[in-house]
Amino acid sequence: MLTVYKFGPAFGLPDLGPFVIKLETWLRMAGLPYRSEVGDFRKAPKGKIPYAADGDRLIPDSSQIIDYLVEKHGDKLNDGRFGPRERALGRAIKSLFESELYFVLVYLRWWSDEDFALVRPAFGEAMMAGGVPRLMVSPMLSFAQRGTRNMLKAQGMGRHTREEVFAMGRSLVDAAADLLGDKRFFLDDEPSTIDATAYGMLAPILFAPAESPVKARALERANLVAFCERIRGAYWADEPAG
C-alpha cells in the first residue's frame, strides 16, 4: 500500500502542508487506499513534503505522485474526459493555486512574527512527532522561519508590502471564485484532479483560524466556501479535527 509522508493534522485540517492536503484529497477522490507517516526532509527525494513510498520506490512531489498512481491504477478521476481547452484551463488553474496563491499562503503564515506565532505550535508538534527533541524545536523553527522568509524574498512575494500581498491574495481568490462560477467543481460538475489542488490551497485559508483580508475575501465568495464544504463533506467527514 502507498505510504504518504506528511507533516500531520492541524487546525482541523488533515495536514499543515497544502500539497499534502491536495495529495490526500486526490487519493480519497480516487478511492485508493493509503497509509500515512510523518515525513523526514532528509529522506525526501527532493527535500520537500509530501513524498510517498510504494514498496521500495520513493516518489517526490504531489503531482508526480498523482501521475505515478494514474500510470499504475488508471484514470480514476476520469480526467481523460476533458478536451484540450479544458485541459489547458486546468493547467492554468493549477498555476494560479500552486505558483501564486500558495506563496500568498506561505507569506500569511511565515512572514510576520505575529502570524508565525499562530502556526508555530502546530509546526512544533509536527517536528516532535517526527522525532525532533523538544529542546531543538524552538531554534529549528526560528531557523526555518528565516529560511522561509529568504525563500519568499527570492521567489518575489517577500519583496511586496503586506497590503500588496493582501491585494494579490484577494485578486487570486476572486479569480478562483469566478472560474468556479456556478459549477460544482472547477472544470465541470464532477471532481477532477484540479479540484484536489484547489482544495489543498483553499482549505488552509478558509478553515484555519488565522484571520486575514485574504480569508475575509474567500469567505465572501459563497461558491468557493460551498466548494470547500462539498469536498470536506464528501472526502474528509471521517477525519478527526487536527
Ligand SMILES: N[C@@H](CCC(=O)N[C@@H](CS)C(=O)NCC(=O)O)C(=O)O
Ligand atoms: N511541488 C511540490 C511542492 C511541495 C512543497 O512546497 N512542500 C513544502 C511544504 S508545503 C515544503 O516541503 N517546504 C520545505 C522546503 O521547501 O524546504 C509538491 O507538489 O509536492
